[in-house]
Amino acid sequence: MLDSSRNIALACALSALAGYVDGIGYLHLGGLFVSFMSGNSTRMGVSLAEGQFRGAAEAFGLIALFVLGAAVGSLIVLARSQWWVLLTEAVLLFGAGLCHMMGLPGFAVATIVLAMGLENAVFQIEGGSGLGLTYVTGALVKVGQLVAAALTGGKRFAWVPNLMLWGALVGGSACGALAYQRLSLGAIWFAAAAAFALSISTAVEEARRH
Numbered sequence: 001m002l003d004s005s006r007n008i009a010l011a012c013a014l015s016a017l018a019g020y021v022d023g024i025g026y027l028h029l030g031g032l033f034v035s036f037m038s039g040n041s042t043r044m045g046v047s048l049a050e051g052q053f054r055g056a057a058e059a060f061g062l063i064a065l066f067v068l069g070a071a072v073g074s075l076i077v078l079a080r081s082q083w084w085v086l087l088t089e090a091v092l093l094f095g096a097g098l099c100h101m102m103g104l105p106g107f108a109v110a111t112i113v114l115a116m117g118l119e120n121a122v123f124q125i126e127g128g129s130g131l132g133l134t135y136v137t138g139a140l141v142k143v144g145q146l147v148a149a150a151l152t153g154g155k156r157f158a159w160v161p162n163l164m165l166w167g168a169l170v171g172g173s174a175c176g177a178l179a180y181q182r183l184s185l186g187a188i189w190f191a192a193a194a195a196f197a198l199s200i201s202t203a204v205e206e207a208r209r210h
Helices: 005-029 037-049 053-079 082-101 105-119 137-151 160-209
Strands: none
Touching: 005 105, 005 160, 037 053, 053 082, 053 105, 082 105, 082 160, 105 160, 137 160
């Protein structure tokens, strides 16, 4: 899926957006994540082992919301197209901003997690497989595999796009953390605006191609 400059640019933009949002969520939730469910799964297991059942329930709730968002995103992209997924993500993030303004931080976080799950459907193809955008473990594995391939006669720079995904997420999370320090959950408005802009640019590109 990282087979064109357009796809690479969009994937990196979305990975940066996910990092930004996850940086906000991580600080707000005190160590839980809104997009990195491997981390939440580990926290859930540790909490269960320590008898901290409330913490385990919180982690499980985030995981369930993320899965629900991924399912909704899959239904949207299979019935519509990429830009509809991005528009729905933007609407959810705007909703999170409104929840924060109304003093409903719990609902804001829930809406953010749904949006992050949904984002992973942007590059989904028929059959269910796709490109993970809100986590980069798979991308780092690809970097290692493609570096090995390059050293044994494969394409010399095929690993670069996956490394760019990782860098985009790290940079986005740093920006999200800085924004949260100044604006608390209000920093989510910038993410909503970015998602809306990406949805419009993707819609324009799809219209141009068709």
